[in-house]
Amino acid sequence: xIQRCIQCDTTYPLDQVxxxxxxxxxxxEIAVDAASLSGVKLSGRGVWRYAPFxxxxxxxxxxxxxxxxxxxxxxxxxxxxxxxxxxxxxxGENPTCSFKDRGMTVGVTKAIEMNAxxxxxxxxxxxxxxxxxxxxxxxxxxxxxxxGGKVAMGKIAQxxxxxxxxxxxxxxxxxxxxxxxxxxxxxxDTGSVYLLNSINPFRLEGQKTLAFEVCExxxxxxxxxxxxxxxxxxxSAIWKGFREFKEAGFTTKLPRMIGVQAEGAAPIANVVxxxxxxxxxxxxxxxxxxxxxxxxxxWQKAVAAIRDSGGLAATxxxxxxxxxxxxxxxxxxxxVEPASAAPIAYLKKHGIxxxxxxxxxxxxxLKDPDAVLRVAPPIVQVKPTVSSLRExxxx
Ligand SMILES: *Cc1c(COP(=O)(O)O)cnc(C)c1O
Ligand SMILES: [Zn+2]
Numbered sequence: 001x002i003q004r005c006i007q008c009d010t011t012y013p014l015d016q017v018x019x020x021x022x023x024x025x026x027x028x029e030i031a032v033d034a035a036s037l038s039g040v041k042l043s044g045r046g047v048w049r050y051a052p053f054x055x056x057x058x059x060x061x062x063x064x065x066x067x068x069x070x071x072x073x074x075x076x077x078x079x080x081x082x083x084x085x086x087x088x089x090x091x092g093e094n095p096t097c098s099f100k101d102r103g104m105t106v107g108v109t110k111a112i113e114m115n116a117x118x119x120x121x122x123x124x125x126x127x128x129x130x131x132x133x134x135x136x137x138x139x140x141x142x143x144x145x146x147x148g149g150k151v152a153m154g155k156i157a158q159x160x161x162x163x164x165x166x167x168x169x170x171x172x173x174x175x176x177x178x179x180x181x182x183x184x185x186x187x188x189d190t191g192s193v194y195l196l197n198s199i200n201p202f203r204l205e206g207q208k209t210l211a212f213e214v215c216e217x218x219x220x221x222x223x224x225x226x227x228x229x230x231x232x233x234x235x236s237a238i239w240k241g242f243r244e245f246k247e248a249g250f251t252t253k254l255p256r257m258i259g260v261q262a263e264g265a266a267p268i269a270n271v272v273x274x275x276x277x278x279x280x281x282x283x284x285x286x287x288x289x290x291x292x293x294x295x296x297x298x299w300q301k302a303v304a305a306i307r308d309s310g311g312l313a314a315t316x317x318x319x320x321x322x323x324x325x326x327x328x329x330x331x332x333x334x335x336v337e338p339a340s341a342a343p344i345a346y347l348k349k350h351g352i353x354x355x356x357x358x359x360x361x362x363x364x365x366l367k368d369p370d371a372v373l374r375v376a377p378p379i380v381q382v383k384p385t386v387s388s389l390r391e392x393x394x395x
Contacts, residue, residue, distance in 0.1 A: 001031060001032055002030075003029070003030060005021035005028055006027060006304070007021065007026035008026065011031070014030075019195065019201075020199070027300065029204070030205050032055070034243075037248040039249065047066050047067035047102050047105055048067075049209075050209045053209075053244060053248075054106055054205055055106075056205075060109050060112050062112060062134055064096075064137060067210075069089060069090055069092075069093040069094060069213070070088075070089075070090045071089055072332065073087055074087065074328075074332045074334075074359075076331045077332055078357075081352075083347065083354070084355045085355060085357065086347070087217075087357070088328070088358075088361055091362050092334075092364030093364075096129045096130045097126075097364035098130065098290075098362060098364065099210065099234060101134075102206040102210060103204060103206040103207040103233070103237070104127075104133075104196065104206070105134060106202055108131075108134040108135060110202040111196070112138055112140075114194060116193065116194035117193075118135075118141035119131055119143070119195075121195070122145045122179035122182065122184075123145070124147065124289050125156065125367070126155055126367070127196070128158075129159050131159075131196055132144065132163060135163075141165065143165050143183070143186075144164045144167070145166075145169065145179040145182055146168050147171075147174065147175045148168055148169050148170050148172070151289060152289055152290075155368075158367075176284075176293050180197060180295075180297065184199070197231070198232075198237075199231075204233050205237070207233065207237035207241075210241065210360065211242045212241055212245055212250075215242070218358075221246070222354075222358045223356050224356075225256070225257055225357075225359075226258040226343040226346060226352075226357065226360070227259065227260070227343055228259075228261070228291050228339045228343055228360075228362055229260065229261050229291065229313070231298055232268060232302035235301075235306075236301035239305035239308075255309065255358070256309050256311040256312075257305045258306075258313075258314065258343070258352075259302060259312075259313045260313075260314050260315070260343045260345070260346045261313065261314070261315050261316075262287075262288050262291055262315065262317075262318060262321065262339075263317050264284060264292075264318070265292050265294060266313075267284075267293075268313050269313040269314060272303060272312070279296060279299040279303075282294060287318040288337075288338040288339035290337060291339045291342065316342055316349060320345040321338050321345050322338065322375055323345070324342070324348055325337075325338055325340075327348070328361070335365030336364065336365050337364060337367050340365075343360065380392045380393070
């Protein structure tokens, strides 16, 4: 395996710490000769089941038993949305309750292999929580920079309890995109600080294992996969996973990749649907804070995934997101955070012409209880008597 620029094909060795091409400044990926993995034996469960597809040595692994998340058949919503077979791959069931753990187990293992003493990220919350947990496990220092305001409380609590050094940019001074720029500069001039945002291609290698799990659960790839997009590392990683599994002969087809953004933070949808030349919106705003991103670092990879797969990019409103969050919770028993409800909102609004559809719910609902309670009616007050309860709840 080798690191390769996705635009000009320049290659770099696996042990070089580099995140953008020296020639053309584009992002890198890990080139994997998947055809040579045909018939390879897979054993165990979760991310490390797919060790032959990963660019780190399993002997060094830093793991919290990530991956192997629930794959839920959702017949009630499927019927309501006119979909034959609808499944939800629920990434809230990971150790720190988001898909970021799949990437972090590989990324922190890589940090250990590179003899880093600290790992760093800019984060809307979930990357920070995951980084903090895995860094603690590995004995590394974790440095986290979050945008001012608008980061869900559960995610901050996780980062703090796992011992990250955490800083917040004053709200008027900047957003996630500024935080991203600052940590990139920090890690560029501090050799021992290893950057673990999704611009890091090793992290994305861990995230591609979601595709492998979905294929093994279904016996082949689905017809379509729908997920939210923020920095768009996940859609890129999962698409790479589907291609590699097919190349290795485990599957016979590829799904359409459908990326969903919030209306107030939709730079990729603007590029795909309106031909915008810049993938940028100045002041991203949405209740789905995990995807409140105006300058996605992986946008070229995401646009390629969408176009090459015959997929699409779509937007949904905050109200549609919150309604979909409640509907998934009330009809299928799955509580996901607002960003994760965006693909459900898309399916509810537009339906889809595909037989088997997999929806990736990226993070757990308990990370952001405020998002639910802000829009919920107040809880009724009663006296401690049955009659009072009956009257209040109309029983
Ligand atoms: C990180 C995150 C996303 C966005 O993923 P990208 O790879 O940045 O597109 C979506 N939902 C949740 C819950 C996340 O934590
Ligand atoms: Zn290049």
